[in-house]
Amino acid sequence: MGLDRLEAQAKKTLPKAVYEFYSGGAETESTLRDNRNVFQRYKLLPRLRPASLTVDMSTSLLGQPLSMPILIAPTALQCLAHPDGELATSRAAARCGTAMVVSTNATHGVDEVAATGNPFLMFQLYVFRNREAVRGLVQEVERLGYKALAVTVDVARPGNREADTRNAFAVPAHLRVKNLDWAKTHQNVPSPSSGNPSQAAAQHDYAAAVPMPSSDGATQAAARSHQASRQDGADHSGQTADQAAPYHSMHANVYDQALTWEFIPWLRTITRLPIFVKGILSPLDAHIALDHGVDGIMVSNHGGRQCDYALATLDVLPSITAVANRRVPVIVDGGIRTGADVLKALALGADGVMIGRPVLYGLAVKGQQGVEQVLETLRIELQASMVYAGCSSLKHINRRLLVSTSGYGQ
Numbered sequence: 099m100g101l102d103r104l105e106a107q108a109k110k111t112l113p114k115a116v117y118e119f120y121s122g123g124a125e126t127e128s129t130l131r132d133n134r135n136v137f138q139r140y141k142l143l144p145r146l147r148p149a150s151l152t153v154d155m156s157t158s159l160l161g162q163p164l165s166m167p168i169l170i171a172p173t174a175l176q177c178l179a180h181p182d183g184e185l186a187t188s189r190a191a192a193r194c195g196t197a198m199v200v201s202t203n204a205t206h207g208v209d210e211v212a213a214t215g216n217p218f219l220m221f222q223l224y225v226f227r228n229r230e231a232v233r234g235l236v237q238e239v240e241r242l243g244y245k246a247l248a249v250t251v252d253v254a255r256p257g258n259r260e261a262d263t264r265n266a267f268a269v270p271a272h273l274r275v276k277n278l279d280w281a282k283t284h285q286n287v288p289s290p291s292s293g294n295p296s297q298a299a300a301q302h303d304y305a306a307a308v309p310m311p312s313s314d315g316a317t318q319a320a321a322r323s324h325q326a327s328r329q330d331g332a333d334h335s336g337q338t339a340d341q342a343a344p345y346h347s348m349h350a351n352v353y354d355q356a357l358t359w360e361f362i363p364w365l366r367t368i369t370r371l372p373i374f375v376k377g378i379l380s381p382l383d384a385h386i387a388l389d390h391g392v393d394g395i396m397v398s399n400h401g402g403r404q405c406d407y408a409l410a411t412l413d414v415l416p417s418i419t420a421v422a423n424r425r426v427p428v429i430v431d432g433g434i435r436t437g438a439d440v441l442k443a444l445a446l447g448a449d450g451v452m453i454g455r456p457v458l459y460g461l462a463v464k465g466q467q468g469v470e471q472v473l474e475t476l477r478i479e480l481q482a483s484m485v486y487a488g489c490s491s492l493k494h495i496n497r498r499l500l501v502s503t504s505g506y507g508q
């Protein structure tokens with residue numbers, strides 16, 4: 099099944115507010131659309147090749163093997179799609195031989211995801227206002243065997259997503275964003291950046307912003323009933339609106355909205371894990387990131403969910419791979435839905451791609467199996483595209499495979 103059909107099925111399965119939270123973008127959704135549309139600009143020129151061409155899609159990242167250059171992007175609140183949430187995604191990634199980037203806003207704790215035994219987990223970090231909380235969480239993921247950090251830098255403000263406002267989208271009371279317990283534990287410890295006068299008030303608001311059910315048992319039972327109601331086809335999206343704070347307030351109250359590059363050298367002092375920055379669009383920022391010693395760049399506009407009218411990621415990718423100049427890996431995400439899309443991103447210089455929403459749709463439709471289906475669909479499609487393009491391994495993929503239609507034959 100192509101990934102578009104899977105999305106259509108997920109739309110039927112999920113409560114409307116959840117589907118709109120997953121699928122939506124910021125404001126006019128211009129960037130959301132552009133992320134997809136930009137792939138139209140590049141075409142392939144298939145060649146006749148020997149039928150025996152075998153294709154090797156294997157690669158590595160940070161010395162870790164990957165069966166293909168397709169990774170799982172961090173996405174929040176996966177238990178809204180399926181009660182196994184991030185656990186199912188992690189198992190699917192491991193089965194398919196690829197990496198998963200686990201979100202700070204996961205609905206399972208970093209320890210629970212690590213316990214699935216996935217050998218290549220990365221942790222996506224939203225930087226808490228409180229640096230001691232950051233230290234605690236980062237050192238915990240390092241201890242648990244996560245292989246790298248991805249610091250998300252495109253969330254200086256919560257994205258303005260109109261559907262979420264209309265739906266009063268909130269984290270349902272039966273789900274916990276367990277990684278935020280770190281921020282809760284440290285809410286009374288002063289942070290190095292405590293020059294911010296609103297901080298004390300923000301920390302006071304924190305308990306209200308993040309629902310904390312009293313026991314895991316209660317959480318699981320509620321998750322099961324959520325799943326049952328989903329299967330009824332009932333829309334219970336509003337059922338917890340009075341018990342839970344809007345998702346936005348979590349961003350504003352807990353996360354550092356005044357993040358600067360100084361954070362990267364500080365992070366180095368507390369961890370030996372490789373550091374990616376996620377959310378780079380400007381080549382100038384790519385330069386600055388490299389000057390701050392990052393180990394990798396993730397070109398991303400958060401799937402069009404943050405700054406509307408930000409450039410599409412495929413548009414900025416070549417200028418950023420030029421800056422990186424193979425010194426560090428460059429991963430790109432946004433709108434990748436077919437194997438040909440993956441080929442195009444690699445041809446424009448990416449070392450790998452990440453997929454966000456399709457994973458959530460796979461989870462919603464069939465849990466772990468659905469996520470595996472998403473990854474295997476992309477694998478088969480990438481293999482076919484590579485055969486058409488005459489590439490027997492990833493190192494044969496380069497810019498010359500792509501034709502920009504406006505210029506061809508003129």
Ligand code: FNR
Binds near residue numbers: 133172203432453
């Ligand atoms: C995201 N994304 C995201 N990014 C991040 O760094 N931390 C997060 O918690 C989340 N959460 C999140 C939730 C949902 C519902 C979506 C759709 C996206 C952004 C994500 O990592 C990635 O950049 C985009 O999803 C990639 O675009 P596609 O593949 O969804 O088009």
